[in-house]
Amino acid sequence: MEFDVIIIGSGLAGMTAALELAPRRRVALVAKGPLMDGASPRAQGGIAAPLALEDSVADHVRDTLTAGAGLSDATAARQIIAQARDAIAWLQHQGVGFTRAGDALHLTQEGGHGRRRIVHSADATGRCIMDALHDRVRRQPGITLLPRHFAIDVIQRGAAGTPCQGVRLLDIEHARYVDMMASHVVLASGGAGQVYDTTSAPPSATGDGIAMAWRAGCRIANMAFTQFHPTGLHHPQSGGFLISEAVRGEGGLLRLPGARRFMPDHDPRAELAPRDIVARAIHQEMRRHGLDCVHLDISHRLRDFLLTHFPTIHAHCLALGIDMAVDPIPVAPTAHYTCGGIVADTTGRTEVANLYAVGEAACTGLHGANRLASNSLLECVVMGRSAARDILLRPAASVRHAPAAPTPAHGPDAQTRQHAEALRDALRRLMSREVGVVRTDAGLLRAKSQIGALTAQIKAYCDRDGTSMALLELRNLAQVAALIVNDAIAQCGSRGAHFNTDRP
């Protein structure tokens, strides 16, 4: 199979790039599961853009740099945010219906933003955007959809660092390898939240693209900065469900049992402080009082208001027996967003020729040490379009055929599968325990040594028992865990989403 461009990942970043490329290039859009398995359809809150009359690109950039705690690339942030207005118009042109307030788009407020700036579709923004783009993608003859194909590694002209020529895939249904060649490959494979055992990220977020790019010779940056969302729904059947930041934006208050507010003791912005500050405050209060969760209370708002603004959250909570119009919602911090990733410039180019990275898998410098709420959907659209524009400027060079791919010998037996599951659980528990919201020097060193031991076992399984998606994901999770821990150890202080009590 030969294409001009192969896109790994059918989330917002991948679909945007595909739609911009397809009229002029033959595109393969690859997903390891069904097409809508990524984080994008889960996004609730919205997409940030300085659309209000009294708002400006400069103000939005300032808030982004403040959240990024000195580690954002100001030039990249300016370039990306300057395209926000266009990005919203492009989405509307694709058929996305955003919530309106009269003639204008309704803008909501989220933590860290100095003003109302979040465009949204009630509280199901990601789902509305992805439904519209999915519809377009299906009707575009230039796009070949390849769900249930797992990208294993980039095919390069020579050793790591040499130009990219294609991708080796595992066709999951037929249990066979496929070597697919193309003049350009775009990694739009999402984040790595699954490296933690409590996460809002989807099961697909195993950091595959980041690990692939690392093996291919790309630089990976800022992996210490995993953003923990302060308000994951704390319930045994929550399924990683989040209580959107917009609930605090619309007046939700964080309380301890007995209804005492605590955020004003931690930050003058109280509930509207940036995520890392709120997450650490909740973590500290839970530790201090021996709690599993705290409460987010928006019961002072009328039910009609809650049903209009938060229909999905209202319904999800109600199904679990929590009526947010009456009861406070139990919440606790949960791993949410990978601020670091594959180093890419604002055209999406990585340091390996012909290889691009966009969306959550990439590190453009926009987020720095901490992502400002709702900047990631924005980055997906802007960078998906930028990468497509850059690729369209280059010729679709002819590609050399790779030798036929060997067929996997056999899949892992039941016992190996069981061991692999146990290793995955152990790795995720270790990361949550030692490399979570709050870290210590000793904990990071323990994590480093235990990840080394786990990696050796995982390699032995991969070598001995052929290959399966579960084992390949596990290999990538261990690789990404090592990148996170090594970067965390290399930090000489604390900032943004990385907090080490020994180096405050």
Ligand SMILES: Cc1cc2nc3c(=O)[nH]c(=O)nc-3n(C[C@H](O)[C@H](O)[C@H](O)COP(=O)(O)OP(=O)(O)OC[C@H]3O[C@@H](n4cnc5c(N)ncnc54)[C@H](O)[C@@H]3O)c2cc1C
């Ligand atoms: C619950 C939740 C709520 C959020 N709310 C917001 C919000 O309100 N606003 C905001 O800006 N951001 C929000 N975010 C973050 C945002 O949704 C994500 O950062 C963004 O959607 C990532 O998009 P993406 O296209 O990079 O990746 P994804 O949408 O995660 O898509 C990744 C794709 O890559 C594929 N893939 C991965 N590995 C492989 C492989 N090895 N082979 C083949 N395919 C592969 C997957 O199958 C999937 O199709 C939220 C995230 C979550 C989890």
